[in-house]
Amino acid sequence: MGETITITSSDGFELDAYLALPDGTPKAGIVVIQEIFGVNQHMREVADGYAANGYAALAPALFDRVEKGIELGYEGGDLGKGAGIAFNELDMKTTLQDLTASVEHLTSYGKVGAVGYCYGGLMAYLSACNIDSLTCAVGYYGGGIAGNLEQKPKIPLMLHFGELDTHIPMDDVEKIKAANPNVPVHTYNAEHGFNCDHRASYNAEAAKFARERTLEFFAQELS
Numbered sequence: 001m002g003e004t005i006t007i008t009s010s011d012g013f014e015l016d017a018y019l020a021l022p023d024g025t026p027k028a029g030i031v032v033i034q035e036i037f038g039v040n041q042h043m044r045e046v047a048d049g050y051a052a053n054g055y056a057a058l059a060p061a062l063f064d065r066v067e068k069g070i071e072l073g074y075e076g077g078d079l080g081k082g083a084g085i086a087f088n089e090l091d092m093k094t095t096l097q098d099l100t101a102s103v104e105h106l107t108s109y110g111k112v113g114a115v116g117y118c119y120g121g122l123m124a125y126l127s128a129c130n131i132d133s134l135t136c137a138v139g140y141y142g143g144g145i146a147g148n149l150e151q152k153p154k155i156p157l158m159l160h161f162g163e164l165d166t167h168i169p170m171d172d173v174e175k176i177k178a179a180n181p182n183v184p185v186h187t188y189n190a191e192h193g194f195n196c197d198h199r200a201s202y203n204a205e206a207a208k209f210a211r212e213r214t215l216e217f218f219a220q221e222l223s
Helices: 041-052 077-089 092-109 119-130 170-179 204-221
Strands: 002-008 014-020 029-033 056-060 112-117 136-140 157-162 185-188
Touching: 002 041, 002 056, 002 092, 014 041, 014 092, 029 041, 029 092, 029 119, 041 056, 041 112, 056 092, 077 119, 092 112, 092 119, 112 119, 112 204, 119 136, 119 157, 136 204, 157 170, 157 204, 170 185, 185 204
Parallel strands: 029 056, 029 112, 112 136, 136 157, 157 185
Antiparallel strands: 002 014, 014 056
């Protein structure tokens, strides 16, 4: 369904992105923001899923700033490698530049939303605070949001968290709720990564409910 394209950031850097288009005219655009594992098979499948729902979906390879073509698995040293790249090697400023370029690439299809998972959930929150051309955003189990609450979303935002997530304590989720009383924050009886059917923590019921809420949110905000 999709293909790899190149987009150019505001500083001239070129990064790869996976673009999935629906049959017929897209009703809007969605930037799919990767986990710490790169734009791997799962993230391409997520983009394909949003394309199947009628959206032009673009998953930028944010790790290209460090190394091209990074696709990691979910076990062993890959977790540490991905976390190291995301939180130690990437510069938040240039990552937001690359996400802004991704949003602007999709504006030819109409309004643009973003959805991010794990590291991408944090970046979805920060995108909602910093990217003026973005219409709305959804974050799944974004680690680090509680440490960035001085930044406030400027656009409609929805967040999903797992109540059994050992990476994001519920105390942090409560802080996020308190700091953003107008943001719908949904929690599920699930672990971190519950949306990813390639991981042991996959929870089909939680993933279904979160996806239904996300699609309803996008239908409302991107129409």
